[in-house]
Amino acid sequence: MAPRSHALLNASGSHRWLHCTAAPLLEENFPDSTSVYAKEGTLAHELCELKLQKYTTAMAKSTYTRKFNKIKKDELWQPEMDDTSETYLEYVKGVMLGCTATPVVAIEKRVDFSRYVPDGFGTAxxxxxSGDTLHIVDYKHGKGVVVDAERNPQMMLYALGAIDAYRLLYMFNTVKMTIVQPRVNNISEWEIPTAELLEWGNTFVKPRADEAISGNGKFEPGDWCRFCRAKQQCKARYDANDSLYSALVSNHDPRLISMTELGEYLRRGKDVAAWLEDMKDYALTESLNGVTVPGWKAVEGRGSRAFQDTDAAIDTLIKAGIDESILYERKTLTLAQMEKTIGKTQFNDMVGDMIVKKAGKPTLVEESDKRPRITNQPTAAQIFNVSNDNNGGN
Ligand code: SF4
Incomplete structure (x- = not known):
């Protein structure tokens, strides 16, 4: 295949194409769809930008109010965006106030990292x-995945672009990167010496980007497959999961595997469940399109009963003597739903001190997760206290 170059390698997909250099060209065969969550994120970003513009420029109050009201009229507007954008603003203010030299702020800055990635650009x-430090702050509105700033390739690519943009005016020794993800209470910070970042760009990113656009990319399945547009039909992902699935099911007697093997299977098998769901979605879509998937067919799911006109049916029941109170159920919203509807600040002002935190259900995560390890076993301190108590009783 002839080498090609166009804006194929975006920063947001870099975690994927830096691992699987074959992905970008394969993904071109599939439509790029935008979810409602992405649109919500865009709206929240608009508000973050507006608030930061107001803080850093002489924006008239009337201009700010008009723009804010326009955002509020959007059908995707949610009161919690006012709170989450405030968290972002407060963080940026904190960085600015903490700078030892007068800071210069660029908001929604287009950065060009094409020195490392052909046609690579993005918006930071x-x-x-400030001084010899470059700060990059990124707002994330999603709450499905907690995003870590440490070695985050999207942030690192933005930083490479920013270094390029300001290299004639500034000499940066350190790059500090922060992800502000208020809906999951995540503020993740990480810093790297500029020289190390440039080395990463030249020796890690550049060769992989060149490989990705050359048409000779290598398939590398992994947890990054879950956001790949080719994930339902990718043969490499199929082969990887199929062999792993076979290995998992051939272990017919789980009592014989060691803890080391169990840990390894869990790590390597993370994608199997997601992959099976993707296979099912794909097979269903194809079956509904009239394509035969041997051994499978699409059928109508278990239906449910519903009134043609609920209001009319309830009216009939009441007129027939059924007490209205038994036809309706009054339910409170969940705490999170109330907070979202009322807005975090107002909600906390009113009932914040009435909230207690209950422990979540134990869940298995990878060692790298930042939450502390828990166990049902008593700690040494507890054992010690128990034995002291026992001694005291003697
Ligand atoms: S599904 Fe996974 S292995 Fe296949 S192209 Fe996408 S990222 Fe690569």
Whole structure:
């Protein structure tokens, strides 16, 4: 295949194409769809930008109010966006106030990292330049995946672009990157010496980007497959999961595997469940399109009963003597739903001190997860206290 170059390698997909250099060209065969969550994120970003513009420029109050009201009229508007954007603003203010030299702030700055990635560019939410430090702050509205700033390739690519943009004016020794993800209470910070970042760009990113656009990319299935547009039909992912699935089911007697093997299977098998769901979605879509998937067919799911006109049916029941109170159920919203509807600040002002935190259900995560390890076993301190108590009783 002839080498090609166009804006194929975006920063947001870099975690994927830096691992699987074959992905970008394969993904071109599949439509790029935008979810409602992505649109919500865009709206929340608009508000973050507006608030930061107001803080850093002489924006008239009337201009701010008009723009804010326009955002509020959007059908995707949610009161919690006012709170989450405030968290972002407060963080950026904190960075600016903590700078030892007068900071220069660039908001929604287009950065060009094509020195490393052909036609590579992106938009950094906020860049703060101060002394020999470059700060990159990124707002994330999603709450499905907690995003870590450490070695985050999207942030690192933005940083490479920002270094390029300001290299004639500034000499940066350190790059600080922050992800502000208020809906999961995540503020993740990480810093790297500029020289190390440039080395990463030249020796890690550049060769992989060149390989990805060359048409000779290598398939590398992994947990990054879950956001790949080719994930339902990718043969490499199929082969990897199929062999792993076979290995898992051939272990007919789980009592014989060691803890080391169990840990390894769990790590390597993370994608199997997601992959099976993707296979099912794909097979259903194809079956509904009239394609035969041997051994499978699409059928109508178990239906449910419903009134043609609920209001009319309830009216009839009441007129027939059924007490209205037994036809309706009054339910409170969940705490999170109330907070979202009322807005975090107002909600906390009113009932914040009435909230207690209940422990969540134990869940298995990878060792790298930041939450502390829990166990049902008593700790040494507890054993010690128990034995002291026993001694005291003697
Ligand atoms: S599904 Fe996974 S292995 Fe296949 S192209 Fe996408 S990222 Fe690569």
């Amino acid at each position: 939410d906020c860049i703060i330049l």
